[in-house]
Structure formats: C-alpha cells, structure tokens
Amino acid sequence: MSKLVISTSSFDVDNNLHLQHLVKAGMNIVGNSFKRKLTEDEIIELLGQDTVGMIAGIEPLTERVFMSAKGLKAISRCGAGLDNVDLTAAKRQDIAVFNTPEAPAQAVAELTMSLILAALRRICQVDQLLRADRWSRMQGQLLAAQLVGIIGLGHIGRRVAKLCRAFDARVVAHDPYIDPTSHEVELVPLKKLLAEADVISLHLPYGANTHHLLDAKAFARMKPGSIIINAARGGLIDEIALDEALISGHLGMAALDVFEQEPYRGPLIKNDKIILTSHIGSLARESRMRMEIEAAENLLEELIKIGLVKSEVKNA
Secondary structure, three states: OOEEEEOOOOOOOOOOHHHHHHHHOOOEEEOOOOOOOOOHHHHHHHHOOOEEEEEEOOOOEOHHHHHHOOOOOEEEEOOOOOOOEOHHHHHHOOOEEEOOOOOOHHHHHHHHHHHHHHHHHOHHHHHHHHHOOOOOOOOOOOHHHOEEEEEOOOHHHHHHHHHHHHOOOEEEEEOOOOOOOOOOOEEOOHHHHHHHOOEEEEOOOOOOOOOOOEOHHHHHHOOOOEEEEEOOOHHHEOHHHHHHHHHHOOEEEEEEOOOOOOOOOOHHHHOOOEEEOOOOOOOOHHHHHHHHHHHHHHHHHHHHHOOOOOHHHHHO
C-alpha cells in the first residue's frame, strides 16, 4: 500500500473529499504525530522510502530528505511560501512541487491590518497597562494620516494595499518583478520607500537575496518613529538589529508574526515596543479550509497525472 504523508501540525483529513478519494484508492495516510514543525531527521523518518506524495508544512525539505525518500513523487505545500523546499533538488529527483498561493492571502492580509492598527493605536500596551491597574490614556495615530510602504506586491501585498486605501491611507510599494503600469499602487525604489514610509509591511518571498533585507543599515534609513510589520518570513528581518532600533527609540513600533527560528524565544519577547504573534497569519478557519482543500486537490491531480491513482477515483 502506497503512503501519503501530511506533515503539517494539523489537517482535517476526515472532511477533505480529495483525501478521502485517495483513501478509497488504497492510499495509507500518515500524519504528524508531533503536532509541530518537524526537523529534517523527523521528516526523513516519517517519509521513509514508501511515501509517494506529501502535503507539506514549513519543515525543511532538503536534498538530503529527497535522497532518502526514494519513492516520493509529489509535494503539495499547504500554504504559499516555498522557501523551505529545495526546488532545485526536487527537480533533480523528478519530484513535482505545488503550493496554494491564493488560499491564505486574505487571512494574512487581514492579520497584517490588525497588526498595523494595533501598533498605531498602541492597543497591546494599553491592554497590559490596564491589567496592571494603570488607567492609561495613551495617544495613538490615525492610519489615514500615514504613508504605508508595502514591499512585495503579490497576492497578499495587493490586498493589504487595498485595505489600507479603504482607510484613506496613502500607499506606495516596491516590487521589482511586476509591471509598474499594471497596478493602482505607486511603485518606488526601495531606498525611497524606506526613507519616506511611516508604516512598512513586508510581503515578499524569502531567499538568499532577501535574507535580512531589513537590517541595521535599512533601519537607519527609516523615518524616526516608523513602524515595521512582518507577516511574510522571519529571515527577511535581522531580529537583533530590530530589537536595538526599537530600544534606541529610532523605530516607533514593530509587529511580527514570523521569526527566523520558530517557536521564537529570543530577546524581542522582553521588548514592550513590539507585538508578537505565533505565525497565525493563515490561521483563519475559512482560509485554512481552502488551503487544505487546494493542497489535497493538487496532490490528487498529480498522482492521477503520473498514473499512481486512476482518474475514476475522483468520481467514486
């Protein structure tokens, strides 16, 4: 019996029609018993040599993993990012890779907006002061009065831009990979965005060329009191430099939903000028359901395409 692995920390198998088709076709589905992000060694052990397809989370899918999982033919990421997948090694091993870029976009955009608003109005700080029996009348800022700079104008970045404009904020963006005439948002060079934006929100993929895109030098270019939002990938920001920029008072606030190492246990936890959430960007019920359905559908279609599952199974 061929094996399918679901390595995400959670997944609704019972109510996923595409997975039930695969079960009826004789596939054995094995989940992530740790209920957390797997290490490289753990995913190697879980895949073994009899896994033909997997629905992947954010665990490291490296060349070593692919060399070990000799039966693996298809990976379907439950999410948009592919920075955890060695795509070159996957291609070399003839493993097809898919993702679900559209499904989580609205959820991440909405979380981004909540982080922007919470940072501007100091909601988390006021909440903590009130719980400490301090009746604070802390003054915040209007989103409508800010220039929002969006770095990365893909599925999520475009939604954030639209939502910010609905609050009457002015929006500019930096994205070297899109046609400047194809979007309503004004595109500007990165240095100009960093120097002029009041709120900077990251929505771009992580890779070698974007590692620590926002570092000490980038923070120094920013306006005093500016706000940083990251709901994309942790490696885009130098967290130590961010902590120092917040402590010095040069940056006003920050909000992070993603970190270089997760679960996060670093120094930012002690910094009261930053909002921290535990990588929950896509975890809205409706978006999660759509992600899981699309991930399973991508896997089913590929297994049918390569002949490991009969096409009739979809109509069973």
